[in-house]
Amino acid sequence: MARRQDRRIQGTVLNQGKFYSRFNAVVLLSAPLDVILERVGSRETNDFGKTAEERTRIVSDVATVEPPARWGHGGDRHAKAAHRGGTPRPLLHRRPHRHPPTTGRRLRPSRLTQGTTGRSGYGHDTERVRDSFVMSPYGERPAAAITSPTNPRVKELVSLRKRRTRDMRRVTLLEGYDELRLALTAGVLPLNLFVCPELVADQSRLALADEAASRGSEVVQLAAAAFAKASYRQSPDGWLAVVPDPSRPLVDLTLSEPSLVLVCEGVEKPGNLGAMLRTAEAAGVDAVIAADPAADWGNPNVVRASKGTVFAVPVAAAESPVVRDWLRSRKVRTVVATPDGDQLITDVDLTVATAIVVGAEHEGVSEEWVAAADDTARLPMFGHVNSLNVAASAAVAIYEALRQRS
Numbered sequence: 001m002a003r004r005q006d007r008r009i010q011g012t013v014l015n016q017g018k019f020y021s022r023f024n025a026v027v028l029l030s031a032p033l034d035v036i037l038e039r040v041g042s043r044e045t046n047d048f049g050k051t052a053e054e055r056t057r058i059v060s061d062v063a064t065v066e067p068p069a070r071w072g073h074g075g076d077r078h079a080k081a082a083h084r085g086g087t088p089r090p091l092l093h094r095r096p097h098r099h100p101p102t103t104g105r106r107l108r109p110s111r112l113t114q115g116t117t118g119r120s121g122y123g124h125d126t127e128r129v130r131d132s133f134v135m136s137p138y139g140e141r142p143a144a145a146i147t148s149p150t151n152p153r154v155k156e157l158v159s160l161r162k163r164r165t166r167d168m169r170r171v172t173l174l175e176g177y178d179e180l181r182l183a184l185t186a187g188v189l190p191l192n193l194f195v196c197p198e199l200v201a202d203q204s205r206l207a208l209a210d211e212a213a214s215r216g217s218e219v220v221q222l223a224a225a226a227f228a229k230a231s232y233r234q235s236p237d238g239w240l241a242v243v244p245d246p247s248r249p250l251v252d253l254t255l256s257e258p259s260l261v262l263v264c265e266g267v268e269k270p271g272n273l274g275a276m277l278r279t280a281e282a283a284g285v286d287a288v289i290a291a292d293p294a295a296d297w298g299n300p301n302v303v304r305a306s307k308g309t310v311f312a313v314p315v316a317a318a319e320s321p322v323v324r325d326w327l328r329s330r331k332v333r334t335v336v337a338t339p340d341g342d343q344l345i346t347d348v349d350l351t352v353a354t355a356i357v358v359g360a361e362h363e364g365v366s367e368e369w370v371a372a373a374d375d376t377a378r379l380p381m382f383g384h385v386n387s388l389n390v391a392a393s394a395a396v397a398i399y400e401a402l403r404q405r406s
Helices: 002-016 033-041 052-064 077-084 126-134 152-159 163-169 177-185 203-214 224-230 270-283 300-305 320-329 367-372 390-405
Strands: 171-175 192-195 218-222 239-244 260-265 287-291 315-318 333-337 354-359 375-378
Touching: 152 224, 163 171, 171 177, 171 300, 177 203, 177 239, 192 203, 203 218, 218 224, 260 270, 260 320, 260 390, 270 287, 270 300, 270 390, 287 320, 315 320, 320 367, 333 367, 333 390, 354 390
Parallel strands: 192 218, 260 287, 260 354, 287 315, 333 354, 333 375
Antiparallel strands: 171 239, 192 239
């Protein structure tokens, strides 16, 4: 019975992570209960501020707790051996570890698992720790000033430059005061707002941080060095936010009557996508759809090129066949803009529900879209070039539709 109780203590001490400080709990894992109590009671204090009496009481209290059903691996092999009934190799002669053995990153409690109930910062539920870092890194955390460029939260921001990370977390980056102001006006609530007062030229603009905080956003202050690491602009202005991904499913798009939709097939340059979004927002286009997208709507460069209008215009992305079926189901005519169009854009009736389709500059619109189009149209050109910039072509076609409808 005593031996079983000792093992329970060993496993609980390891799992709870309460004694990972300057004295080594791992050393105690293979020792019997009396040795554990003796070693714990031999220190006046530890890093957690526990007195010898308090530590003794804690160890005694956990004696009746069952060992965890799931163990970590690697450095936990001694606890595993004790749990199976074997005799682990004594570690009393070994040098204490500075960090507990984990399968994830060795991060400080306040940086990774702060606010996690029932766990210490170094807890050994490695799956829980890993999930909190990878799947949901933007939980409720108190505002704090971050000065180091190597801070884990700064690294989290840098990781959002990758599309895979953005898609997994369903968030993106929004940088710049004007872009943030437009997003807030459009009803977007930042999950986190990072501000560097040193880079804010007009200090009166810091009231925007108070506004975001009043709506429920977490506001964190960054030093200049940390902000420069997190920023993706060459000349940052001190504003960077983590916001929900702007894209939505096709079924969630709402069209007016008569509707006007812009479809971008395979447009790969974020600058062109951003420019078309600015035109669409200015012209009141119902939605902008990326067919066979080469760049995602949450790309930070798309957000920057759009000046934040990606959050003001409904956007979606899907494969071309899906987009065509969706347009047909809503009785929206498709007009493909191509240099080989049958008629000028000014001769096409754009007063009815219309989707204007444009393609990548080097390839244009695909044959599948041309074959399925209700009309093909070209822009009047009198020079030697055979095509225009895709954003410029889309702007001309959209404003021709507005002219006909006015």
